[in-house]
Structure formats: C-alpha cells, structure tokens
Amino acid sequence: MPYVAVSALSHTGLVREHNEDSLVVGPWSLCGTVTENPQTLLFPLGTPLVVAVADGLGGQPAGEVASALVVRRLAALGPSLDSEEAVRAAVELCNRTVYTAAGGDPELLGMGTTVAGIVLLTDSLLVFNVGDSRVLDVSGKELQQLSVDDNPPLPPGQRTTSVVTQTLGGTAGLTAVTPHVTTRELSVGDRFVVCSDGLTDPVPEAELWDVLRVHDNGRAAFELWKAAIDAGGPDNITLALLRVGQ
Template sequence: MQYVAVSALSHPGLLRERNEDSLVAGPWTLCATVTESPQTLVFPLGTPVAIAVADGLGGHPGGDLASALVARRIASVGPALTSEDAVRDALQAGNRAVYEAAGGDGGGAFATMGTTVAGIVVRSGSLLVFNVGDSRVFAASPDGLRQVSVDDSPPLEPGRRTTSIVTQCLGGSPAYRAVHPHVTAEPLSPGDRYLICTDGLTDPVPTDVLDEVMREHDDGRAAFELWKAAIEAGGPDNITLAVVRVSDE
C-alpha cells in the first residue's frame, strides 16, 4: 500500500500580531494558530487525500475566518475530490460560502474578508494541483523545484520579485465575484515530493533557497529549515507550509 506523509507547520512570523493562515491535511485542520515545530501525519492512500494552505487576506477584517472556513470545507469534502471538475466545484462552493459568511449583502465588518488557497489532492497514481490566488505548490525533484500552481497576480514591475496584489481569491470584495480555479493533473510515483506554502514563505525566501533546503533535508527537517529561512529573512508575514511525500513504506 502507498502512503502520503505530510510534514506541516503554521506560524505568525515576526511582524504580524496574529496568524490568519490555515492548513488542511486529510481530515486534520490547523486554523489561525501556531505550531512550534513541524507536525507529521501519515495517511494510507485509498480515497483521495487533500492537503492545502489558505492565506487570509491581510488588511481585510476576518481573514482568519475566511481561511479557516475554506480549510475546514476542503477537509470535509476531501475524499470526494476524485476529478478536476470536483475540485473546481468545491472551490467555487467555498467562494460562495465565504461571501455568505461575510454577510452576503456587501455590508458588515467582514464584508471584504477573503482568502487564497493552494494545494493538492493525492490519488493512486496521479495528483491534482489546485489554487486560487498566490499561495503556491511546487514539485520537488532531482532537477529542482518546479512551480505547478499558477499565481493570480499582476505582472511584476521591473526590479521586483514579489507583489502582495492578487487578481482573484475566495471572497475579498463587497459584491460577489465568481472565481476560475486553476486545476491540473500530474502523474505520481512513489518518492515524489511536493511543497505547498503561503506567500509568507515565498515572498522573503528566493526559490533557489527553497530548492536547496528541499534537496538537503528530509521532510520534517525541510519543513523546519524552510520556516527558519523565512524567519531569518525577517518573517514579514504568516508562514504556513506542508512538505508532502508519497511512499510505499
């Protein structure tokens, strides 16, 4: 039997007063809280296993509520995410749920609460990658890290490596906006590794550093060293990440 191992952590960073990120791995969720060290979970690969991060929009009240809502919904429907269409439907339903939770009429303190989301659904022999917003999914291989999610961000200005602007997210505006999730299928073999993370990791830490950490360390230590790199770079945002491995053991 194949297994899915997930080493994950979520931390507010050094500058934010609270953590507005959430994480889901199978039926397990970590919402708007703090882990001091990576938590490792192992799931038998029978029904689909969903692993995802959600980054509540900074500067908008209720970002922690939006990310938690989406993470818990993914946890509840994860075993049913058997196809690309099922994932798209789940993300579109999550978008509607965020608007409904915000009040649905463009008013109230949480009218613009929203969240990004990015993750994978591990199936036997294949994997579905999905995202809305700028949280990311990378495939890690001997050839290096390869981003397999699609950033919903405007083109970067010359000389800039990152941007805090997203062109779509779940919720995030007073009036309802539909989303068009990015969902793609990837082949899957034992030993494959993936990194799923919010921009609290990728904004301060260049991709070549992420690649070096993933090459040099096993899963739990890699998760810790990635968090450490973000902290040493100033920890400007909430940091949530999961290192995922598919194994026969």
C-alpha cells in the first residue's frame, strides 16, 4: 500500500528569542515550540493529508498566535481538502480566522503569518502558499520550487528579502488574499520539502540539494536544520521532508 513518511522539526534558530513558526502534519500540529530531534510520522495514502508550515510575521504582534490558528484550522479541514477549490477556500478561511481573532483583542491587532503546504491525495498533489514559505520538489536530478514567493522583484545580485507582498492577516483591516494553488501528479519515490524561510534564506538551493542527494527521512531533516544553524540560524527554522513509499 502506498504511504508517505513525513520527517519534521521546528527550532527557534540562534537569533530569535522565541519560535513563531507552526507546523501541521495531518491531525498533528506543532505550534510555537521546539523539537529537539526530527519526528517521523507514517500515513497511508488515500484520505487527503495536509502538511504545511506557517511562519508568523516578525516585527508584528503575536506571530505565533497567527501561525497556530492557521495550522490548527488546516488540521481540522485536512480530510476535506480534495480539490484546488477546497484548498483555496480553506486558505481564505484561514485568512479570515486570523483577522477575526485580531479584531477581538487589541494586543493581536496586525498579527499575520505566511503559509505553504501540500495536500497528498491517492495519485496527485495539491501545492498551495501565501507568502514566502516554500514547497520544494526534490524528487528528480535537481531541486525545483513548486510554491510562488510573494516577494517584490529583487535587484540583481540580491537573493532574499524580508518584504512580503501578501500574508494571512498582517494589516489592521481584512485584506483578501489570492492563494497560489496547483496540482501535480504523485508517484512512489517522490520527495518534497515544506519549509519556512528560516531554512531557505540562509541556505542556498545548491547546498540544500547537496544534503538531499546524500540523506533522506529524519537524517535529511536534521542535516537541513544543521545547515541553517551553521549559516547563522538568523530566523526560526521549520521544515517537513516527505517521501512517498510503497
């Protein structure tokens, strides 16, 4: 029977005072806390399985609250996410959920988060994101980014930016989002990484690929985290590595 192995971790990094990232893997969520070691979970393919990372906005209130609201909502909706339309509706609902919570508490006003993830179906994959957290396909002979960064165009020679052009929440009043959602075929042997920019900003794609060519599962998740730490760990680091087996 086809299955998916998900190895995941979340860490504060070396600079931030606390973790504003959250993670969902099926019914399991990890919100604003730290895993000492990668956790590996196995799921049969069939019922839609959502795996997503939400990165609370730094420099604004309660990023960890916004990211936790989103992953918990996705965990509850996960089994119903069987189409692009369902995923778009779920992400838009997450956006409204963040704004509703912020509107009820002055200390939460302006909180926001990015989100990026995948939904695994029996033989296909739904990819979605708002913001600059990423979904990467590491199945073939090179790394391929499947998500779409919501960043302004970068000047020549600049690889990263902290500016994000759309997020879930993040402003004083409700602002609509346009989620990026696509469908891809899914095959045994496919591998994917879902991560916050605490991994991809400090670690170039070539270095990520070097790790993934050598390691898999929990060891790969650990080595990716270590690469971000070795690069200075400037942000929270949250990632999930998925492998489809049989």
